[in-house]
Amino acid sequence: MATSFSSLALTQTLSFLPLVQGDTDYRAERREEPGLIETVLAQHGTTVIFVRDGMLAVPNGQAAKVDFETAAVRLASVPGDYVLRGFGGKLDALDVMGVIAVFLGAHGDDPDNVRQVVAFDVSGLAHDGDAQIDRKGGNQAYFAATDLLDKVMGRFDWVALQDFAPHSSAREVGWATTAVALSMWHAAQLYCPRCGSPVLPANAGWAQRCTNEGCRANKSLLFPRVEPAVIVSIVDGQDRLLLQHNKAWKDPARYSVCAGFVEAGENLEHACRREAEEETGLKLGEVKYLGSQPWPFPASLMVAFKARALSVDIQVDRRETTEAAFFTRDEFTEALVSGRIVPPGKSTIARYMIEEWYGRKL
Ligand SMILES: [Zn+2]
Numbered sequence: 001m002a003t004s005f006s007s008l009a010l011t012q013t014l015s016f017l018p019l020v021q022g023d024t025d026y027r028a029e030r031r032e033e034p035g036l037i038e039t040v041l042a043q044h045g046t047t048v049i050f051v052r053d054g055m056l057a058v059p060n061g062q063a064a065k066v067d068f069e070t071a072a073v074r075l076a077s078v079p080g081d082y083v084l085r086g087f088g089g090k091l092d093a094l095d096v097m098g099v100i101a102v103f104l105g106a107h108g109d110d111p112d113n114v115r116q117v118v119a120f121d122v123s124g125l126a127h128d129g130d131a132q133i134d135r136k137g138g139n140q141a142y143f144a145a146t147d148l149l150d151k152v153m154g155r156f157d158w159v160a161l162q163d164f165a166p167h168s169s170a171r172e173v174g175w176a177t178t179a180v181a182l183s184m185w186h187a188a189q190l191y192c193p194r195c196g197s198p199v200l201p202a203n204a205g206w207a208q209r210c211t212n213e214g215c216r217a218n219k220s221l222l223f224p225r226v227e228p229a230v231i232v233s234i235v236d237g238q239d240r241l242l243l244q245h246n247k248a249w250k251d252p253a254r255y256s257v258c259a260g261f262v263e264a265g266e267n268l269e270h271a272c273r274r275e276a277e278e279e280t281g282l283k284l285g286e287v288k289y290l291g292s293q294p295w296p297f298p299a300s301l302m303v304a305f306k307a308r309a310l311s312v313d314i315q316v317d318r319r320e321t322t323e324a325a326f327f328t329r330d331e332f333t334e335a336l337v338s339g340r341i342v343p344p345g346k347s348t349i350a351r352y353m354i355e356e357w358y359g360r361k362l
Pocket residue numbers: 192193194195196197210211212215216217218
């Protein structure tokens with residue numbers, strides 16, 4: 001039986017994607033250990049990184065470097081034992097302060113030189129004015145801890161994860177992505193979704209527990225919800241790529257591939273087909289998995305596919321998608337060079353999907 005050639009047959013899954021966890025071992029089995037954060041902070045080689053309102057702490061003066069293509073940027077880090085001493089050896093003040101400590105895991109092959117990482121989410125720390133931490137109503141341990149945080153946080157700049165990621169190592173970007181994802185969740189869920197009582201962080205920052213003893217979420221735990229979204233690069237029979245402009249994008253030259261949230265009761269492939277048809281009127285044939293990427297703004301998981309359009313009859317919905325067209329590689333090059341098209345940002349999976357089709361870096 002004769003089979004027709006499919007351009008998707010040669011498509012490989014994407015080998016590298018930004019924001020995807022690096023080489024850190026989560027050590028998830030330790031998360032329920034009582035006093036884990038104190039134990040880890042006291043150990044040699046532990047570092048503490050900081051996240052606030054979705055932004056990451058980098059050393060003073062480094063935030064400006066994200067504007068320079070080749071500049072390397074590191075997370076600000078403070079030795080764990082220094083932080084623990086500042087808290088008087090115990091972390092009892094954390095809950096009162098609204099600071100959440102997250103155990104991110106360990107890295108390093110040498111068992112004598114394992115490096116552990118803890119993130120401090122200081123989003124809940126009340127601020128008086130620009131920098132001074134609010135000291136109303138605290139006890140002595142609280143004052144000492146706020147002094148320490150005032151001092152170390154005065155040495156930071158703050159950058160967004162998307163801006164930080166292209167300038168750093170996969171390892172640090174992995175820590176940063178987890179820290180931002182958990183921070184966004186804790187900030188959004190202050191009360192138990194079952195009974196409405198306040199919640200407290202549990203399992204070393206990876207879960208929450210309801211404070212109402214009569215509630216089921218007090219015995220069990222609350223975990224972050226992840227919202228899956230599909231993103232699809234659509235090619236036609238001549239291997240041209242569909243690029244589209246979304247009404248919500250400020251830059252009129254911004255073009256990307258088709259994307260949307262997965263609906264209740266729907267599988268990923270169906271979501272691809274539905275979104276493509278809604279936005280551009282195109283029906284899809286074969287749909288092939290390309291890869292996935294966490295996108296914690298606030299809680300998405302981007303699942304990428306490549307698909308073959310069954311026709312080239314584009315009809316944009318105009319509500320969400322205002323322009324869409326198929327491009328040959330030459331047409332795409334010309335549109336990039338002339339500035340008629342601006343591709344998606346460096347940290348996005350969309351950019352890597354376009355590069356996969358284009359056959360070279362943007
Ligand atoms: Zn509850």
